[in-house]
Amino acid sequence: MNKSQILSNKYYKQLLEIAVEDFIHVNQFSRDGQALKSQSSSVWHYTADPGATAKREQQYFDNLRNQNPNDSIEDRYAGAHIFIYQKDIRIIIPLWERAYHAGNSWYNLNAIGIELCIEKDGSFHPDTVASAVKVGALLQLLFGYKTDRNIRHYDIEQVNTHGTRWRKLCPKPWVEQPALFTKFKKDVEAQIQSLVNQPVSKPVNTVNSQTVVKLEIDAKPTEITGFLKDGKAYLPVRKLADILGKSDAVGWCETSRMVLLSGYVLNSSVLIEGTGYAWVREIANVMGMDVDWSEDTKTVKMKGKVKL
Incomplete structure (x- = not known):
């Protein structure tokens, strides 16, 4: 390397x-x-x-x-x-x-x-x-x-x-x-x-994994899915970064056991079976993107240029 x-x-x-x-x-x-x-x-x-x-x-x-x-x-x-x-x-x-x-x-x-x-x-x-x-x-x-x-x-x-x-x-x-x-x-x-095989950092039973959240980026559907927790949409951070061409921006802080995005700690992050998820609005804020929510289709709609 x-x-x-x-x-x-x-x-x-x-x-x-x-x-x-x-x-x-x-x-x-x-x-x-x-x-x-x-x-x-x-x-x-x-x-x-x-x-x-x-x-x-x-x-x-x-x-x-x-x-x-x-x-x-x-x-x-x-x-x-x-x-x-x-x-x-x-x-x-x-x-x-x-x-x-x-x-x-x-x-x-x-x-x-x-x-x-x-x-x-x-x-x-x-x-x-x-x-x-x-x-x-x-x-x-x-x-x-x-x-x-x-x-x-x-x-x-x-x-x-x-x-x-x-x-x-x-x-x-x-x-x-x-x-x-x-x-x-x-x-x-x-x-x-x-x-x-990182252990789950927060109890799995706090996640309402029955409600599947879909994702659109600039009005185009993606294969990425997440879940609702306490009325907030959570998405897998690395998969989202990959599809946006920002794979290198994702990290992991062992001390806080939180996902890092461009050096920022995502305080909403939660680890499920080795995959780090975070609240989409926190992700969007770090990336400088806009985000909307469709309650009818349970779809997160992100748009705009990534500013990382």
């Missing part, structure tokens, strides 16, 4: 609800700016720097740009896309660019590298693992790969200049205790299911 596809994707927008973009400067040592060929996997690492925070790691990799390629000191070429320290999640290299995180391997150009910070005793804090589960699930949904494409750096066989094959002990806690990594992947899968 390229930059525009990622930035407009709802799962990247959800990722930014829990993470911050804290990009390091473009430089030859830790962020060369070359585009990824694909995002087909996530490679999981650990920082091997006890007690270091995600911010401190960001500063370290940003400072690699100050190396002098013309002196006698050996230069380091390294980086990763995301660093996680407890609940602090930092994206330091854009997910559409490569990072030097997996040695001289195919994964540098085809995978996302994630580094987990370790505590002073060398362990992962429970909050770090919980954040990693959320990140892992959103990355899978964003890029469309399966859970088995979450791999440890250890799983990538390295070959040195002498042809010797070896594996890096990374991330050490998950190499020494493989069951923890197995559990992590199961938790990622469970998180994906909870994101895809």
Whole structure:
């Protein structure tokens, strides 16, 4: 996926609800700016720097740009896309660019590298693992790969200049205790299911789903239907946005569990079997359209140019 596809994707927008973009400067040592060929996997690492925070790691990799390629000191070429320290999640290299995180391997150009910070005793804090589960699930949904494409750096066989094959002990806690990594992947899968199959946010029995509402746009009938609740017409937000050519305007706020439209929280939104609905007049107000109602035919009539 390229930059525009990622930035407009709802799962990247959800990722930014829990993470911050804290990009390091473009430089030859830790962020060369070359585009990824694909995002087909996530490679999981650990920082091997006890007690270091995600911010401190960001500063370290940003400072690699100050190396002098013309002196006698050996230069380091390294980086990763995301660093996680407890609940602090930092994206330091854009997910559409490569990072030097997996040695001289195919994964540098085809995978996302994630580094987990370790505590002073060398362990992962429970909050770090919980954040990693959320990140892992959103990355899978964003890029469309399966859970088995979450791999440890250890799983990538390295070959040195002498042809010797070896594996890096990374991330050490998950190499020494493989069951923890197995559990992590199961938790990622469970998180994906909870994101895809969102529970009903308001009781279904508050919705009068027996009264079907139809929709016309500029006097033309559509196949979109909704329902009446407390005398108000509700329509599926994403389907409506799709038909109006504004699919990218729809999002989801996990904190408020409300549908977003062009960044605005639709306070009337209600989730039914994974589909977000909202009061048509609130939708119309955000879109800048006019709306009328036909009581006889139970039809919402929207018209006008979308002003999103």
